[in-house]
Amino acid sequence: MSFMQINDLNVHYPIRGGFFNTVIDKVYAVDGVTMEFEKGKTYGLVGESGSGKSTTGKAIIGLEKITSGQIFYEGEDVTNQRRNRNSAYNKDIQMIFQDSHSSMNPRKRVLDILAEPIRNFMKLSDQEERKRIKELLAIVGMSEDVLLKYPHEFSGGQKQRLGIARAVACNPKMIIADEPVSALDLSVQAQVLNFMKDIQNEYGLTYLFISHDLGVVKHMCDHISIMYKGRFVETGTRHDIYRNPQHIYTNRLLSAIPNIEPETRLERKVIRQKVEESYQKEQHQYYDEHGKVYPLKSISETHMVAMTGGI
Numbered sequence: 001m002s003f004m005q006i007n008d009l010n011v012h013y014p015i016r017g018g019f020f021n022t023v024i025d026k027v028y029a030v031d032g033v034t035m036e037f038e039k040g041k042t043y044g045l046v047g048e049s050g051s052g053k054s055t056t057g058k059a060i061i062g063l064e065k066i067t068s069g070q071i072f073y074e075g076e077d078v079t080n081q082r083r084n085r086n087s088a089y090n091k092d093i094q095m096i097f098q099d100s101h102s103s104m105n106p107r108k109r110v111l112d113i114l115a116e117p118i119r120n121f122m123k124l125s126d127q128e129e130r131k132r133i134k135e136l137l138a139i140v141g142m143s144e145d146v147l148l149k150y151p152h153e154f155s156g157g158q159k160q161r162l163g164i165a166r167a168v169a170c171n172p173k174m175i176i177a178d179e180p181v182s183a184l185d186l187s188v189q190a191q192v193l194n195f196m197k198d199i200q201n202e203y204g205l206t207y208l209f210i211s212h213d214l215g216v217v218k219h220m221c222d223h224i225s226i227m228y229k230g231r232f233v234e235t236g237t238r239h240d241i242y243r244n245p246q247h248i249y250t251n252r253l254l255s256a257i258p259n260i261e262p263e264t265r266l267e268r269k270v271i272r273q274k275v276e277e278s279y280q281k282e283q284h285q286y287y288d289e290h291g292k293v294y295p296l297k298s299i300s301e302t303h304m305v306a307m308t309g310g311i
């Protein structure tokens, strides 16, 4: 039995219009997503803006209402517990966001920001709480001098560290990280990613890493799902996705990975143009007549691709 299982998750938003403001259509933000997580592993969820990645993450954690589907956690159906603030599920599964700043109250000091989850989920004395907060700062490599500071006094990288400290405060089992490094400079990105890897190894955390950039998740993820218009176009191990990509959309994302080596920049630009041309020409073979992604089919024990019988 896997650590967590998501079965046929759907999040559809009604679009209203017309004279009576009735539902005229729906946005299929998440459209039949199935995922399985094993303990201690890192999963990537990658797609362009609007593909439904954040909605999937928020639905799993309970920040978004789901239209249908089931979530099993440690063998138990938690679909209806996700929005119960005091449930074990809510303590065990935490989320960090691209912009930690906007998720932190600007009028609260670090001390209070870190104390909040502890007060929600753990019954500690004042002294124990202080001790835990100091431990958390040590985990993210920050000194106790910051306790009385406010969020605006920190750099982007430091704020992400505080966001991580807050997420790990109550010993979670899984962290959903929504574009955790996208707002940071390249050098700081690597630092934050390495440091997330370290805490994962130390505490056996499971990660779901959400990103629009296949380059960012490359060195982190054991397993990757590529999302387009609310559906998965391809899922597989890191090797399957980077060495043996099958779907035209995966190839397009691979060719879009930003390149920092000046020697190969021109070469990569040519490849990117070629991929884009074939995407424009051949994409109709990869989507149905309504532009929808086909159902996934297994092509190996680990690798699934959305395709019609014809491909």
Ligand SMILES: Nc1ncnc2c1ncn2[C@@H]1O[C@H](COP(=O)(O)OP(=O)(O)OP(=O)(O)O)[C@@H](O)[C@H]1O
Pocket: 013, 027, 028, 029, 047, 048, 049, 050, 051, 052, 053, 054, 055, 056, 212
């Ligand atoms: N509350 C809402 N009401 C209506 N549509 C919504 C709502 N929230 C999201 N959507 C739509 O659902 C789709 C998926 O959005 P989502 O934010 O999950 O994508 P994303 O892949 O995370 O993109 P980004 O990286 O830009 O956040 C988009 O088309 C978006 O406009």
